Amino acid sequence: MTAKMTMAQAINSALRDAMTADDSVVVFGEDVGPLGGVFRVTEGLTSDFGEDRCFDTPLAESGIVGMAAGMAMNGMRPVVEMQFDAFAYPAFEQVVSHVAKFGNRTRGTLRLPMVIRIPYAGGIGGVEHHCDSSEAYYAHTAGLTVVAPANNTDAYALLRAAIESPDPVVYLEPKRHYFSNDEVDLAAADSTIGRAAVARKGRDATLIAYGPSVPVALAAAEEAATEGRDLGVVDLRSIVPFDDDTVCEQVKHTGRAVVVAEAPGFASVASEVAARVTEHCFHYLEAPVRRVTGFDIPYPAPKLEHFHLPDTARILDAVDELQWEEQL
């Protein structure tokens, strides 16, 4: 059964279906109640499931995440919304010191099955504090699962899997795609966390991306095809756990790799991917792994963001530099 829907609607469907399937799933945060969230992701949940299942909280992110941790200790499966990426930082201590570590601290006797939804990354002309790519903070923290869907089907499937996970999951929503329409097959949605997807097969080089950078990588591959170069695209989907097997299989096949991500490149997820690929695939590589990332700067003001964000030209320039001349 396929249906045309936006990513916001796909996420909403996942919340609805999870809440219907399991009474212990509760949704809360700022403006998620009667308003339905600033991006309308939780639209209709309060009216359909009642105020005990989807509710607004005081405006305090540490409070939201800390309370969710407590509810998870007592048998609930909370799904909380941080309104924007940079507004999640007040909750950082709760996430890092407790949410991530509680299962380990208690030798697995008290795990916290909870989901922290974070609209993240840029491309919407947002003012400061509304466009951060904060995934590296979470990916660096052992105990967290970190996922970032790039299309509407994965948005649905990964959220269902995140809610069912026994571990806490940071679910990063590429906000610039909230209103992208797409055919979604909810029944066929593969809900595996920890598995990357081969979004496009290619012979010449592999682009590795996640979240909002996947459509950019796919567009770059499309453009390269018109120039006679066959690029594959791996969509990580799951940053933690990381799918070394799928990534390395593709890179070993092509011998060339470019990692694409919006976040500043220094000490980033892109850097980790490049390092892993280099360690695991060194003997298959025809050229050093390249990274195309945001600059090492605070997220720019709206009129400057297009300079910062990786685009197809910058990706293709990096591909051009993968030592093709030595192949001749």
Place this chain on the structure above:
Amino acid sequence: MSIDQLDAAVATVRVLDEAGELVDGTERPDSTALLAGYRQLVHGRRLNEQAGALVRQGRLAVYPSSRGQEACQVACATALSEGDWLFPTYRDAVAIAARGVDPVDVLSMLKGDWHCGYDPARHRVAPQATPLATQLLHAVGVAHAARLKGEDTVVMALCGDGATSEGDFHEACNFAAVFASPVVFFVQNNKYAISVPLARQSVAPSLASKAVGYGMPGVRVDGNDLGALSTVLGEAVERARRGCGPTLVEADTYRVEAHTNADDATRYRTTDEVDEWAGRDPLTRVSAYLRGVGALDDDIEAEFAADADRMAARVREGLGVDVAPDPDELFAHVYATPTQQLVQQRAALQGEFDVEEA
């Protein structure tokens, strides 16, 4: 005095004075309950002493003592019913033991075996929190979940005076009040956050008076008076259980020992001040009162002391056993199922052992 009266936040509730005399106008405490509490006080004091000795012997890495605060420790644990939850801090080992957790399992964390030595779900006692005030939000979450599930669970959330400066203290009080969560916030105001005195944390009329800003009752109680603590905490627990929401209780007490064995309290406070508070000891006033009403004599006192000595002997024995750490545990609990990367890292570590053995 009712805890719903506003001046309860500034006046200090007392039942027994420092000499063990009943304070004028208060109801006589139940001698049987008070005697049971006294037995727990004796055990708590003995546990504080034993843990301190184990640090000096090198068996424990560190121990934050609650000496002088034993009445708070016992009262908050005994105010709870079986299904209730306790959220303790690192200084609340005595409260956890009073709740029924084996003191060996409480202290094994300080021996370095693991981050938490008991099963929090089974005992309904959260792991001891080392960051300040963060656990108060977890307490609110447990309480809110209980309310949603229709259970009559009450959650006792502990913190100290220093933690009231943290943002999470504010957020927890506010969330609990807004959601009418069944939580009792119990602040042991022991006057110091390591070296920093109360005056640098707050100039509010009292810490309990902060409750006014959240729209919940606040009560200040003599923290060395087991009778007063039991009355106030008991009422706050029952109030929460009835669905009347949270209460903020501040205990006026004192940290008689240094922050931990690694701290030198003579650098920031006078011995006169310590001596003055030692004269308000929570054990002596209960014992004086109980002897005055004929509920305690030398024989019972000797029996309690012998009981406490047996507990201390078990603690020495339990913590004297060295269990070899299992390196597999480094990786086993991080996720419900270890990631592929953790499996590889575990194998790599095992490889190091294999090389050593060869």
